[in-house]
Amino acid sequence: MAELLLxxxxxxxxxxTEDGVVKAVDGVSFELERGKVLGIVGESGSGKSVTAMTxxxxxxxxxxxxxxxxxxxxxxxxxxxxxxxxxxRGAEIGMIxxxxxxxxxxxxxxxxxxxxxxxxxxKVDKRVARSRSVELLRQVGIPNPESRVDxxxxxxxxxxxxxxxxxxxxxxxxxxxxxxxPTTALDVTIQAQIIELIDRLKDDFNSAVILITHDLGVVADxxxxxxxxxxxxxxxxxxxxDLFYDPLMPYTxxxxxxxxxxxxxxxxxxxxxxxxxxxxxxxxxGCAFRPRCPHAFDRCMEQPTLESHVDPPTHLDRCWLDVExxxxxxxxxxxxxxxxx
Amino acid sequence: MMTFLVRRTIGxxxxxxxxxxxxxxxxxxxPGGDPAQRIAGKNATQQNIQNxxxxxxxxxxxxxxxxxxxxxxxxxxxxSYTSQQNVLDQIKQGMPATFSLAxxxxxxxxxFGILVGVISAIKAGKLSDRVITVLALIGISMPVFWLGIxxxxxxxxxxxxxxxxxxxxxxxxxxxxQWFWHLVLPWLVLAVLFIGFYGRVLRGNVLDTVNxxxxxxxxxxxxxxxxxxxxxxxxxSLIPIVTLFGLDFAAVLGGGAILTETVFDLHGVxxxxxxxxxxxDLPPIMGVTMYxxxxxxxxxxxxxxxxxxxxxxxxxx
Numbered sequence: 001m002a003e004l005l006l007x008x009x010x011x012x013x014x015x016x017t018e019d020g021v022v023k024a025v026d027g028v029s030f031e032l033e034r035g036k037v038l039g040i041v042g043e044s045g046s047g048k049s050v051t052a053m054t055x056x057x058x059x060x061x062x063x064x065x066x067x068x069x070x071x072x073x074x075x076x077x078x079x080x081x082x083x084x085x086x087x088x089r090g091a092e093i094g095m096i097x098x099x100x101x102x103x104x105x106x107x108x109x110x111x112x113x114x115x116x117x118x119x120x121x122x123k124v125d126k127r128v129a130r131s132r133s134v135e136l137l138r139q140v141g142i143p144n145p146e147s148r149v150d151x152x153x154x155x156x157x158x159x160x161x162x163x164x165x166x167x168x169x170x171x172x173x174x175x176x177x178x179x180x181x182p183t184t185a186l187d188v189t190i191q192a193q194i195i196e197l198i199d200r201l202k203d204d205f206n207s208a209v210i211l212i213t214h215d216l217g218v219v220a221d222x223x224x225x226x227x228x229x230x231x232x233x234x235x236x237x238x239x240x241x242d243l244f245y246d247p248l249m250p251y252t253x254x255x256x257x258x259x260x261x262x263x264x265x266x267x268x269x270x271x272x273x274x275x276x277x278x279x280x281x282x283x284x285x286g287c288a289f290r291p292r293c294p295h296a297f298d299r300c301m302e303q304p305t306l307e308s309h310v311d312p313p314t315h316l317d318r319c320w321l322d323v324e325x326x327x328x329x330x331x332x333x334x335x336x337x338x339x340x341x
Numbered sequence: 342m343m344t345f346l347v348r349r350t351i352g353x354x355x356x357x358x359x360x361x362x363x364x365x366x367x368x369x370x371x372p373g374g375d376p377a378q379r380i381a382g383k384n385a386t387q388q389n390i391q392n393x394x395x396x397x398x399x400x401x402x403x404x405x406x407x408x409x410x411x412x413x414x415x416x417x418x419x420x421s422y423t424s425q426q427n428v429l430d431q432i433k434q435g436m437p438a439t440f441s442l443a444x445x446x447x448x449x450x451x452x453f454g455i456l457v458g459v460i461s462a463i464k465a466g467k468l469s470d471r472v473i474t475v476l477a478l479i480g481i482s483m484p485v486f487w488l489g490i491x492x493x494x495x496x497x498x499x500x501x502x503x504x505x506x507x508x509x510x511x512x513x514x515x516x517x518x519q520w521f522w523h524l525v526l527p528w529l530v531l532a533v534l535f536i537g538f539y540g541r542v543l544r545g546n547v548l549d550t551v552n553x554x555x556x557x558x559x560x561x562x563x564x565x566x567x568x569x570x571x572x573x574x575x576x577x578s579l580i581p582i583v584t585l586f587g588l589d590f591a592a593v594l595g596g597g598a599i600l601t602e603t604v605f606d607l608h609g610v611x612x613x614x615x616x617x618x619x620x621x622d623l624p625p626i627m628g629v630t631m632y633x634x635x636x637x638x639x640x641x642x643x644x645x646x647x648x649x650x651x652x653x654x655x656x657x658x
Contacts, residue, residue, distance in 0.1 A: 058560055082566075090563030097561075102554040105573055106654055116572075117562040152653040168562065 005073060005175050005208050006032040006055070012067035013047075013054045020281040024050040026232040027068070030225075032176065037202065037209045039219030039240070041255060042229035045277045048212045051229070052178045054078075055210075056095055057085040072176075091121040094169030098181035100161035104153040110137070110164050111149035117171045136167035139204070140197060159190035166197065170205055177202065178210045183218060195222060217259045220244065228252050231278055231288035234306055238315040246310065248317035248326055250333060251289045257334040287320070294333060295321055349645070353638040360634045361414075361627060365407050368623045375399075376422045379621060410627060419624045421617070428628035432610055435596070438510040439609035441520065442601065443593040445528040450535035451586055457536060458543025459575065465548060473540070480537030489530045489604030496526060508606040527605045531598055535589060539582060546578035553577075580651050584644050591640035595633030 013025040025047040032038050040048045053059045055070050057077060070077040077088060089095075097103045105113060114136060115129040124132075130149070137145035140163040153161055162182060169177055179198055183191035195211075199222045202209050211219055219226060219240070226243045228236040228251065236249040247253055254273035275292040278284050284291050286301040293300070299320040306318045319326070377394040378385070394400050398409060413419045419428040457473055464470040494500040497507040505526050511519040550556065551574055559573045596602075596610035603612050610629060617625035649656045 056561060058557065086563045086565060088563070089561055095561040097554060097558065099554060103558045105555040105559070105577075107576060107652055108572075116559075116564065120563050120565075120568075154654050165558070168558075172563075 002033040002035050004031060005034055006030075006210075007071040007074075008051075008055065008069070009071070010068035011051065011054065011070060012065075013050050013059055014065045014067075015059075015061075016063040016065070017281075021065075022280045023232050023283070024280055025054060028227075028229070028232075028234055029068075030227055030234075030237070032208045032210060034175065034206065034208050035202070036224045037199070037211055037219075037222050039223035039226040040210060040212045040229060041214065041216055041219060041226055043214055043273075043277050045231075045280070046229040047232040047280075048229050049180050052095070052180050052210060052212055056089055056093055056178065057082075058089075058095075060085075087121070090117055090169075090174065091172045092174050093176045093178060094172070094174035095178040095180065096162070096165045096169045096182050099185045100158055100165050101185065103165055104161055106153055109150050109152055110156065114149075114164070114168045114171050117168050121172045132171065133167070136171055137164065139170075139201065140164070140167045141193075142167075158186050159194065162186060162190075162194055163197065166194075166201065170201060170207075173205055174207060176208050176210065177205075178212070180212045181214070182211070184213070184215075191218070198222070214255075215259070216244075216255050228255065231283060232280055233288065233318065234316075235289065235319075236317040237306065238317075239312070242312065242315045246315070246327075247330060247334075248309065248315070248323070249289075249319050250293045250295050250321070250326075250330075252317075253330050253333045254292075257336055287318070295326075295329065297321075345645075346642075349642045353642065356638055357631065357634050361411065361631060362407070364627055364630050365403075365410065365623075368626070369403055376621075376623060380422050410624070413624075414628060414631060419628050421622050421625050423620045423622050428625045431613055431625065432628055432632055435608060435610040435613045437512060438607040439596055439598070439602065439611060440594065441510070441513065441524055442527055442531065442598060442607060442609060443590060445524055446531040446535075446593065446598075446601075447586070447590045449528055450532035450539065453532065453536045454539025455543060455579070455582070457540030458547065458578075459570075461540060462544045462547035462551075463570070465544070470544075477537035477540045480533045481541070483533065485530060485534065485598075485600040486604055488533065489527075489601060492526050492530055493604065508604075510607040510609070527601050527607060530604075531593070531601045539585065542585065543578060543582055546581060547574055550574045550578045576651075580648065583647055583651065587640045587644035587647070588637065591636040592633070594640075595636035596629055597633060 008028060008030050011025055011028045012023070015022045015024060028047070028051055030038060030040075040051065042048045050059060054066065055077065057080075060082065066078050068078070072088065072092065077085065080088070104110070108116075111130060111133045114133040115126065118124060118129045118132055119126075134145045134149050137149055142148050142160060142163055148156075153164075156164060166182075177198070182198065183194050186194060195218060198209060198211070209222075211223060213219055216226075223240045226238060226240050227234045228243075228249060230251050236243065236247070236252050238246075243252065244256075247256060251273070258272055273292060274294075278288055278291065286303055287293070287296070290296045290300040297320070302320070304318045304320050306316050308314075308316055309319075309323050377390045377397065377399050380393050380397070381390045398406060401409075410419070414428075417427070417429040420426065421428060421431070457477060461470045461473040461477075464473075493507060496502060497505040506519070506523045509523060511523045513520040556569060556573050559569045564573075592598075596614050598609075599611040599615045601607075601611070602609040603615050606612070610632065613625060614629040617629065
């Protein structure tokens with residue numbers, strides 16, 4: 001078994017606001033081994049980004065309350081001081097963000113921004129940092145890195161900026177790379193390139209990746225394991241193959257149904273999940289997905305737990321429905337033939 | 342770069358011409374402005390006034406008068422209607438006081454304005470931020486003529502102490518220490534308003550910039566908070582302050598601190614302008630306006646150039 005890098009146990013992140021306590025993350029657990037890719041999938045507001053930001057310590061604030069553990073190589077990152085957390089950010093865990101247009105500082109050259117990351121963690125002089133920046137830009141596929149290193153972000157295209165962000169996140173060779181919707185703001189043609197790049201660099205740098213997305217199609221090819229999040233909790237967790245062949249949670253069916261497929265007869269219009277995610281301040285009673293679920297029944301007024309109902313036992317879901325019922329009804333839901341009540 | 346400078350220079354000249362023309366027109370339109378009557382004095386006969394009108398060319402069409410005035414202004418021959426003194430000489434006499442006031446006050450208000458803005462942004466919502474906010478609002482709300490007179494009364498004329506000299510300007514070349522001592526109150530009084538204003542603007546900018554994605558990126562890189570504040574937040578928050586400062590500073594250099602100069606009797610360009618306006622004296626008003634316009638125009642070009650240096654996105658390629 002590969003080295004366990006990240007072991008997140010029952011993570012909670014609650015934020016006090018004027019309207020009440022927002023339970024953005026409410027009991028999320030996962031493990032990440034070296035060399036693996038974990039996909040975290042869910043809609044906006046499901047808590048996937050907050051989970052990642054909390055692992056990085058970026059949600060620390062006077063109004064934040066955390067629970068559970070974020071064990072990085074056995075050390076609980078929720079307990080370390082702000083100053084100590086700085087040593088982990090960038091050096092042990094790197095992160096890239098959704099919008100490469102705004103994630104780079106517009107007034108500094110690309111090279112300066114990568115050098116800054118290197119020199120934040122390693123005592124190297126400017127020349128060494130610069131030549132490493134050039135090398136990193138070459139590795140992420142920027143043509144003519146020797147001259148492009150002196151460009152400003154606005155001289156790069158969107159895809160190039162995301163490549164530069166990846167170079168920056170990998171500059172100190174972190175063990176874990178968190179990519180928060182890295183392709184959402186990019187052209188479709190660029191998206192696949194960026195995902196492939198992350199997959200390749202993961203092996204080159206011998207690290208592990210957490211890939212956050214709302215699009216199951218993005219993680220289908222590269223994730224080893226996928227967790228599906230809804231309203232701050234994990235509603236289904238499985239190896240990628242199991243999730244696609246035997247999806248158990250009606251919410252996952254909805255996500256699967258919203259991927260356009262070229263290998264199936266085209267429906268009249270692309271399926272979408274009815275309604276919108278619940279308020280994280282006042283969650284619906286019982287299963288949080290109940291109000292939007294086309295298969296909800298009486299028992300859904302009780303809160304289901306995340307547990308194993310099928311083989312393999314690593315496949316977990318949070319649903320009261322009978323497995324056989326689900327297997328016989330999900331095809332209709334995924335193709336959009338069953339509508340919510 | 343070259344085209345930028347040429348374009349801006351042509352623009353600047355046009356602005357200056359427009360300014361002189363507008364000042365001239367206002368003067369003609371405003372009632373009671375007959376210069377012949379003013380030059381002639383109180384007990385002049387109609388004949389006297391007629392003669393003056395003819396000698397000075399006030400009977401000519403207004404565009405001829407305008408042209409003559411411009412001719413005189415740009416050859417430095419402009420003369421006051423009331424005192425008959427050369428306008429250029431008077432402006433030159435006022436410049437040391439005005440420059441001393443502007444430079445000293447500018448340094449003070451820029452320094453403390455940034456300090457106030459940064460501290461209140463870092464402490465946003467806390468008690469120190471609220472205290473600073475109230476102080477800044479008080480600073481913004483106090484008119485210079487009031488604050489100037491109050492400080493003069495209490496700190497110079499014996500209301501509390503006579504520690505500070507009571508107005509007037511002492512040349513730097515004649516006595517540097519007295520020069521400084523005489524300017525302390527005017528500097529502070531002029532700076533107070535700007536400190537409050539700049540502090541508020543910068544606080545808002547910093548709080549906006551802190552939420553930018555690239556600041557989150559800087560945190561994710563593991564940079565220390567101080568470096569993030571200095572290199573990523575302040576650097577960008579200060580860009581709008583550059584514009585403000587360039588134009589405010591130019592205005593004070595150009596004689597815009599009329600109230601401060603007058604309250605403290607500094608005999609600067611601003612006070613000269615105030616007196617000329619009181620006397621309805623067109624040539625000095627025209628001269629000072631032109632002088633002020635030159636500074637504003639020059640500094641706005643300077644600000645644009647500096648802006649391009651600070652923000653590579655607007656650099657001409």
